[in-house]
Amino acid sequence: MLIRIKYFGQIAEVTQKEEESLEFSGVLISELLEHIYSKYNTLKNKDFQIAQNQELVSLETELSGKEIALLPPFSGG
Amino acid sequence: MxxxxxxxxxxxxxxxxxxxxxxxxxxxxxxxxxxxxxxxxxxxxxxxxxxxxxxxxxxxxxxxxxxxxxxxxxxxxxxxxxxxxxxxxxxxxxxxxxxxxxxxxxxxxxxxxxxxxxxxxxxxxxxxxxxxxxxxxxxxxxxxxxxxxxxxxxxxxxxxxxxxxxxxxxxxxxxxxxxxxxxxxxxxxxxxxxxxxxxxxxxxxxxxxxxxxxxxxxxxxxxxxxxxxxxxxxxxxxxxxxxxxxxxxxxxDIEEVCEIEIDTISITEVITQSNIQIIDVRETHETPKVESLDVTYMPLSTLESQLEKINPEKKKVIFCQSGIRSKKAVSILKEFNVNNCYSIIEGAPDIFKLTKKEPSSDLSGFKNLTGLQNIKNND
CATH class of the missing domain: 3.40.50.720 (NAD(P)-binding Rossmann-like Domain)
Incomplete structure (x- = not known):
């Protein structure tokens, strides 16, 4: 299926884009993440959480959504 | 009201x-x-x-x-x-x-x-x-x-x-x-x-x-x-x-306790001592550079990955722009068992001013140091 992926903060700096669409046929969020890592190797060193259809999910969650977001923590104030 | x-x-x-x-x-x-x-x-x-x-x-x-x-x-x-x-x-x-x-x-x-x-x-x-x-x-x-x-x-x-x-x-x-x-x-x-x-x-x-x-x-x-x-x-x-x-x-409160125990030193004392390593932990873009002293550059953001620059034989004195990050650097170094580290009380602008060498003399740049205590660090 075609999945729209949004990148925030430091993550978008690695991917050099704020969003993109990927064709992917896996089952779990973790599988999608492996696929993203294969495209952007240095993302492995970054901290972030994943949202699916605008809800934070764990890696074991089944991939059901059309929209995924990779969300890093910010410390600045 | x-x-x-x-x-x-x-x-x-x-x-x-x-x-x-x-x-x-x-x-x-x-x-x-x-x-x-x-x-x-x-x-x-x-x-x-x-x-x-x-x-x-x-x-x-x-x-x-x-x-x-x-x-x-x-x-x-x-x-x-x-x-x-x-x-x-x-x-x-x-x-x-x-x-x-x-x-x-x-x-x-x-x-x-x-x-x-x-x-x-x-x-x-x-x-x-x-x-x-x-x-x-x-x-x-x-x-x-x-x-x-x-x-x-x-x-x-x-x-x-x-x-x-x-x-x-x-x-x-x-x-x-x-x-x-x-x-x-x-x-x-x-x-x-x-x-x-x-x-x-x-x-x-x-x-x-x-x-x-x-x-x-x-x-x-x-x-x-x-x-x-x-x-x-x-x-x-x-x-x-x-x-x-x-x-x-x-x-x-491990981190905070460390911070309280950080040793500080004034630049006036630093320049009278030998066998010291002076470390600037500001980021590379920050000025003024203190070129009159032999400075090792170790920006705080990447401090932990540059520990090989530390000379274990020498007393380490650390400065930044205002004296806050230098304290942080000392506490980080302590975590890596790097001891004999001091945070310089003054910030880089004062250190720059007070150690600036006159063009024709090696030591005359230090002649103003007695007035150091009265200068307010406002950067």
């Missing part, structure tokens, strides 16, 4: 009853920086009855690009006290308490207990996790905001049985993994937007109006004006772990 708050009172959703709630509210703001300034300014203007401000830091010239409560006359002053001074002029009918000290595991619980709502405007993960945990333990709603370059995040934690910050990000990133504003820069207006959103959440909670951002994280991008609101679920185990740490909470 009716006239001052008239535009609130004539709103049917607020009225005199709502304004009374605002004047009875007690709000504690952690950090009087980029986020803290607009938060404090709007909460003061709104007439929050009791405001507390925690900040140990001093106003530097590079703060003025975004920290709108301060002017050049505040340079070198403690931020909590300078903010209070400015806010008193905005509204003298409320009670404002400044806490010009570092928030620690030791003092957080007692402090939080005196307030109804906690607002996080801090600028580092250690404080953010401390603020979250102390809010969970004292059962206070926490209005959260954080920024990165052109993006911001806003949420309300520990509210009405909702999630906490740890339900979103369970553990702090490793030190140095996520740069802060001083290392990477920030659009000046961004904390103004995010801080104002935080002030809005505070007022909504007090007034019981609308839907506070509980269980939701609002992500805002100033460059494309997109905002997205993500749902966060409560993690009972994360909250329970924090609650279980309640009894030992005040003893978790």
């Amino acid at each position: 009716t006239n001052r708050y008239n535009r609130h009172i004539i709103l049917s959703e607020i009225g005199q009853e709502g304004q009374d709630k605002i004047s009875k509210a007690k709000v504690l703001v952690i950090g009087a920086g980029g986020l803290g300034c607009p938060i404090l300014q709007y909460l003061t203007a709104a007439g929050i009855g009791t405001l507390g401000i925690v900040d140990f830091d001093v106003v530097e010239i590079s703060n003025l690009q975004r920290q709108i409560l301060f002017g050049t006359s505040s340079l070198g002053e403690n931020k909590a006290e300078a903010a209070k001074e400015h806010l008193k002029d905005l509204n003298d009918s409320i009670s404002i308490t400044s806490y010009p000290k570092k928030l620690t595991h030791k003092n957080a619980i007692e402090l939080f207990n005196q307030y109804d709502i906690i607002v996080d405007g801090s600028d580092n993960f250690a404080t953010r996790y401390l603020v979250n945990d102390a809010s969970v333990i004292t059962n206070k709603p926490l209005v959260f905001g954080s920024i990165y370059k052109f993006e911001g995040q806003v949420s309300v934690f520990n509210y009405s049985n909702g999630p906490s910050y740890r339900c979103l990000f369970p553990t702090p990133p490793e030190k140095g993994a996520v740069p802060n504003c001083s290392e990477i820069g920030v659009l000046g207006v961004l904390p103004g937007i995010i801080g104002t959103m935080q002030a809005n959440e505070v007022l909504k909670i007090i007034l019981g109006l609308g839907k506070p951002l509980s269980g939701k994280l609002l992500c805002y991008n100033a460059l494309n004006n997109q905002s997205i609101t993500l749902k966060i679920n409560r993690s009972a185990s994360e909250i329970e772990t924090v609650l279980n740490s309640k009894d030992s909470f005040h003893t978790q």
Whole structure:
């Protein structure tokens, strides 16, 4: 299926884009993440959480959504 | 006072009853920086009855690009006290308490207990996790905001049985993994937007109006004006772990304890000594460079990866722009068992001025050093 992926903060700096669409046929969020890592190797060193259809999910969650977001923590104030 | 708050009172959703709630509210703001300034300014203007401000830091010239409560006359002053001074002029009918000290595991619980709502405007993960945990333990709603370059995040934690910050990000990133504003820069207006959103959440909670951002994280991008609101679920185990740490909470001050024990030294003493290594922990773009001394450059953001530059045979004396990051560097080095380290009291501008060599002489540059103690570091 075609999945729209949004990148925030430091993550978008690695991917050099704020969003993109990927064709992917896996089952779990973790599988999608492996696929993203294969495209952007240095993302492995970054901290972030994943949202699916605008809800934070764990890696074991089944991939059901059309929209995924990779969300890093910010410390600045 | 009716006239001052008239535009609130004539709103049917607020009225005199709502304004009374605002004047009875007690709000504690952690950090009087980029986020803290607009938060404090709007909460003061709104007439929050009791405001507390925690900040140990001093106003530097590079703060003025975004920290709108301060002017050049505040340079070198403690931020909590300078903010209070400015806010008193905005509204003298409320009670404002400044806490010009570092928030620690030791003092957080007692402090939080005196307030109804906690607002996080801090600028580092250690404080953010401390603020979250102390809010969970004292059962206070926490209005959260954080920024990165052109993006911001806003949420309300520990509210009405909702999630906490740890339900979103369970553990702090490793030190140095996520740069802060001083290392990477920030659009000046961004904390103004995010801080104002935080002030809005505070007022909504007090007034019981609308839907506070509980269980939701609002992500805002100033460059494309997109905002997205993500749902966060409560993690009972994360909250329970924090609650279980309640009894030992005040003893978790490892980092702060180290900071208190940091040895300092004046540049006047440094230049009389031999067998020393002078280390500049400022980022590479920062000026003035102190070229009159033999300086090793080890920016704080990458300090841990450059430990091989340390000479174990020598006494290490460390400086930065104002003497704050140099202390941090000493505490980090201690963690790596690098001892015999001292933080230089003066900042780079003073060190530069006082060690600048005359063109024709090697030692004459040091002749002014006796006047050093009287020079105020205002950067």
